[in-house]
Amino acid sequence: MFMKPLEFDRRYGELDQVISACTGMPADDEPDEPSEALRAYLRHSWHTHPWALATAERQIREYARNPPGRLRLSLGEFYPVPDVGLPQSAIGDWLFVIADHLKRSIEEGEVPPPAAPGTHWEWHARFLELGQFLGGWFSQDMPDEFPDHDAAVRDYTTTTHPQLLARLTGELHELLALALEEPEYAFAVAELGMEVDPPQPYSPSGWLAHLADTLGRFKADYGPGPTATD
Structure with a gap:
C-alpha cells in the first residue's frame, strides 16, 4: 500500500x-x-x-x-x-x-549570495509562474494555437487568477533585475520552457520588459460597481 x-x-x-x-x-x-x-x-x-x-x-x-x-x-x-x-x-x-x-x-551560517540560477531545477524553483507561463503558452505549438504572441498573452490574462498574474509580474521584474547579458536572457527563457522566438522587434530581455509593463497595467474585472441607489 x-x-x-x-x-x-x-x-x-x-x-x-x-x-x-x-x-x-x-x-x-x-x-x-x-x-x-x-x-x-x-x-x-x-x-x-x-x-x-x-x-x-x-x-x-x-x-x-x-x-x-x-x-x-x-x-x-x-x-x-x-x-x-x-x-x-x-x-x-x-x-x-x-x-x-x-x-x-x-x-x-553559510548563506550563498544572491545570484542567477545555476541549474534547470533552480530556474523553475525560483521562477515557478514564469515557467508555467512560458512553457504553457509559448511552447512550439504556440503558432498553431494563437495568431500571435499578444493573443497568447491575452489568453493567459483572461484565464488566470489575478494573484497569479501579480506573481508572474513580480517574477518578470526579478528576472530583469538580474541584469544578465542578452544571450543569458535567451538561455533563461529557453530554460523556462519558451520554444518560440520573441516577437519582432524585441530581444528576449526587451520582450520580458514589455510583458512586465503590460501585465503591470492589468486590472481584474470585478463586475459592475455599486450604483447611486445602492
Whole structure:
C-alpha cells in the first residue's frame, strides 16, 4: 500500500526536493565541496525557506542510515531514489556527504549570495509562474494555437487568477533585475520552457520588459460597481 501524501511529506518531502535538484546533474559532491546541484538547492532554500534545510538534513541522514530493501520499495513504503548516475552501493555514502554539507551550512551560517540560477531545477524553483507561463503558452505549438504572441498573452490574462498574474509580474521584474547579458536572457527563457522566438522587434530581455509593463497595467474585472441607489 502506497503512502498517503501527508506521511510521504513528513518522512521524505524535503529529501525529495534535494534529490530533484540533483537529478540530471553530476552527483559529484565531495566532503569539502558541494556539487553545482547542491549549491543551487542551498542558494534557493536559504533565500526562500531556510527552515527547510534542517528538515532536509534530518530526512536524508535517516534515509541513508536505514536504506529500504526491495520489498519495502515494491510496497511503496519508502522513497525510491531516482537514478543519479551512481551505483546503488554508493548512494548511501553520497547521501551522508549531502547531509554533512547541509549541516555545515546551517551551523556555520553559510548563506550563498544572491545570484542567477545555476541549474534547470533552480530556474523553475525560483521562477515557478514564469515557467508555467512560458512553457504553457509559448511552447512550439504556440503558432498553431494563437495568431500571435499578444493573443497568447491575452489568453493567459483572461484565464488566470489575478494573484497569479501579480506573481508572474513580480517574477518578470526579478528576472530583469538580474541584469544578465542578452544571450543569458535567451538561455533563461529557453530554460523556462519558451520554444518560440520573441516577437519582432524585441530581444528576449526587451520582450520580458514589455510583458512586465503590460501585465503591470492589468486590472481584474470585478463586475459592475455599486450604483447611486445602492
